[in-house]
Amino acid sequence: MSLDVTRAELHLHEARQRLEHARTSRLAQLQALGETAQSADDHLLSEQRTAMRRVLKEIDEAFARIEDGTYGICLGCAKPVPAERLEILPYTRHCVPCRRHAT
Numbered sequence: 001m002s003l004d005v006t007r008a009e010l011h012l013h014e015a016r017q018r019l020e021h022a023r024t025s026r027l028a029q030l031q032a033l034g035e036t037a038q039s040a041d042d043h044l045l046s047e048q049r050t051a052m053r054r055v056l057k058e059i060d061e062a063f064a065r066i067e068d069g070t071y072g073i074c075l076g077c078a079k080p081v082p083a084e085r086l087e088i089l090p091y092t093r094h095c096v097p098c099r100r101h102a103t
Helices: 003-034 042-068 083-088 096-102
Strands: none
Touching: 003 042, 003 083
16 A cells, blocks of 8 residues: 555545544534523524534535545635645635635
8 A cells, every 4th residue: 555545544534533523513512502491592593503504414515525535625626625724624615715705
């Protein structure tokens, strides 16, 4: 096995670990939001639940990109997303410049 293959496998293993951590954290947050008592802030809680579900979907999509070999490739420009960005936001689909253009 070549050193490049080993590095790539290690990179994907680390990405999976970061994604699992992100998923676990978001599921715990979603559960905590579900246990929050009903109040006048129901709209805010609903928005937070929606945001958590959206992130969980993005995490699932990132796992799919790992499986199909496109993880770490920007969907906007098709260039590699910098490793630093993937460490901070492992489920990101875009590099920073493409994300800025998308908003």
